[in-house]
């Protein structure tokens with residue numbers, strides 16, 4: 001099964017009006033790519049980025065969203081608001097949201113449901129901590145994170161979302177998983193999904209995230225079950241991000 005690669009930049013809580021103009025103008029120099037290129041700015045900059053990328057094939061993502069649709073939820077942002085600014089993907093369950101803001105598997109699942117119901121596409125982040133990996137629990141943790149979503153939205157909905165496998169120990173640490181380590185987990189994720197639906201398991205795109213750089217992405221992208229990357233730090237540098245996209249073909 002041919003799955004299109006996705007290279008997505010998670011800018012996290014970085015950027016200013018000025019720096020974003022220069023980052024996007026750097027990205028617009030990118031040659032056309034067979035991969036889908038995605039950027040995820042902070043909420044206040046979605047409108048600006050939407051305008052700057054409108055004539056390009058770059059796609060917009062948000063870093064989070066409320067599980068509620070509308071109403072008295074001060075400080076929250078809804079899926080329809082994201083839709084107003086041309087957002088296609090919404091990152092959900094990023095390890096920083098899980099560990100710093102207490103997002104449980106159940107809350108992440110309910111956000112996935114809200115995003116699917118709105119017609120946007122969840123980019124569902126899963127992954128184990130170092131302690132969990134060292135105690136042999138990598139797959140158990142990934143499966144629990146996936147199962148909570150399957151229980152709420154059903155396996156068929158996985159055709160409408162993207163998974164990002166992001167080992168927590170590799171995020172922002174400079175310690176990328178090796179291509180073989182990533183492949184092993186991606187293949188296991190696909191096998192786990194195949195127990196519920198073989199066809200869904202073959203269709204769903206599974207990105208790798210965790211300290212991806214141009215020097216490591218080429219080996220990652222050669223792995224049969226790695227369908228792209230979710231890139232944090234390196235996505236803030238246009239040249240580096242373009243170099244990663246190039247390795248995806």
Ligand code: PEP
Pocket residue numbers: 010012166170171172173174209210211212230231232233234
């Ligand atoms: C991320 O935030 O999703 C991420 C993978 O960050 P980094 O590339 O900086 O490790």
